[in-house]
Amino acid sequence: MPLESCMLVLDNSEYMRNGDYTPTRFLAQSQAVSTVFSAKTDSNPESAVGLMTMAGKSPSLLVTPTNDIGKLLSALNKATIGGVSDLITSIQVAQLALKHRENKNQRQRVVVFVGSPIDDTKEELVKLGKRLRKNNVLIDIVTFGDEGMANDEKLGALVEAAGDGESHLVSVPPGPHLLSDVIQQSPILFDPERAGASGSGGGGGGDLGVDDFDPSSDPELAMALRMSLQEEQERQARGRGEAPAVTSNTAVDVGGIAQDVAAPSNPEAGHAAGFAEAITAPLSNANDSTVPEAPGDEDEYFDEDDEEEALLARAMALSRGDNPDDHDILMAEEDEDDEEDEEAAIARAIAMSLEDSQKEDKDKKSS
Incomplete structure (x- = not known):
């Protein structure tokens, strides 16, 4: 992973008291905070991670980007559950915090956890995504729970507008797996091209991959990883201007075992086809014209x-x-x-x- 300044935006709304993720939705996010911090700083010690919440009386900035894990965890202990999420405002505040980062050489990225309903419209989210792209801010979104995953279509449009194949949407259904484990193996922290370049015998150092994962130990997680990796490869191919292969089934190698995975054309079709228990494809509706273009000239729009x-x-x-x-x-x-x-x-x-x-x-x- 490159040198980055990353802001983590946690969902601390009332929905986070639900226990459908181990041990609760909020504590599952807390574990993911440590996982993301370790992955970012292990990859590059000069990377920094900040933290904020999106609910309560208003979105709250807990700590600006830092490479001190103690400072980050101390700030995490101040977070409390309550209120309703305000996604757009929280992302705007995160963007402002990144704008004032100490090291201007760091790339800007926002990682948002969404486990509650989002009232913002698709058009508003697309507009926000275009503004993030203008300011060179990448965004990763993790949806979980029935309430959070119901927003996948709108959030997919936001991620697509932020674009360039380096922003991701990952949906994590309830199950025996930990939220932090799925994120660690998802495109948010795992680069399939980097893993391929290192060879199957690499498996060491700070590289995060699925080489040591045994699919038989958790079939649901294996399916989730296969779908997520497949969509990431297609998105990167589109970013390079290559036409992705149009096939009904694509073989994806996870944990040394190649299996065929049907690629859904959109999130709803994926769920209907039996993928409801796995991570839905991050941008599975990328081939559909679902992202409205801004009216008029783009420069005029941004001005x-x-x-x-x-x-x-x-x-x-x-x-x-x-x-x-x-x-x-x-x-x-x-x-x-x-x-x-x-x-x-x-x-x-x-x-x-x-x-x-x-x-x-x-x-x-x-x-």
Whole structure:
């Protein structure tokens, strides 16, 4: 994996109390935090991982990207369950945190966990994806639970808009496997081309792969891995301008055992064909024209300064815990014509979010 600055966005809504994932949905995410951090920093010690939550009174930034695992886990302990998820605002806040990373050579990536319903429309998510692509921010989304996986079509459009074959959508159904294990073997952390280049005898160092996985020990996870790897290979072929092979079944080698896997044309067809117990293909509807194009010229679309400033104002307001509809906040943001002043305001908003979190922690200790 390349040098990256990564923000993890956890779903801490009320749905995370559900125990259909071991031990609970929220604790399963906590284990995944450690897995993602280890994978990123083992691959490149200069990579950094930050953490925030998307529910509660407002999305909360817990820690900016760091390579100190102790600092990250300490921030994770401050997260509490409650409220309703706000996906778009949380991704915007994560993007602002990445913009102010210390090492500008780090690539920007957001990893979002979604295990609750998303009220945002497909068009809004596509628009957000295009903005992420404009700002060179990649995004990985992990959906789990019936409520989270119901959003796959909309979130697939978001990932496709962010694009370039380096963003991923992985759906993890309930089962005996751990959420962190599936993520570790998914395209989010596993690069099939890199594994192929290292050879079947590599299997060491910090490489993450499926060479040592025994498919007979967990057939459901094996099916999930096969489908995820197959879709990743097709997406990379599209990114290189190659036409993926049009076959009804494709042989995929997992754990040294080649098996035929039927490739569904879209998520619904995949579920209907009996793939409901496996990870649905990350962008299985990529061949369908489901991603609406932005109206007019793309440069003109991205140059809507008023709309951009309004969205930034809303993200900063929520980060401070204020009312995002407060007229004074929006007017103040619209008056910031100087780019440096705008960036300073964003930095202050993030700092205030961290200070509020620390203050709440001190109040709890004193009481």
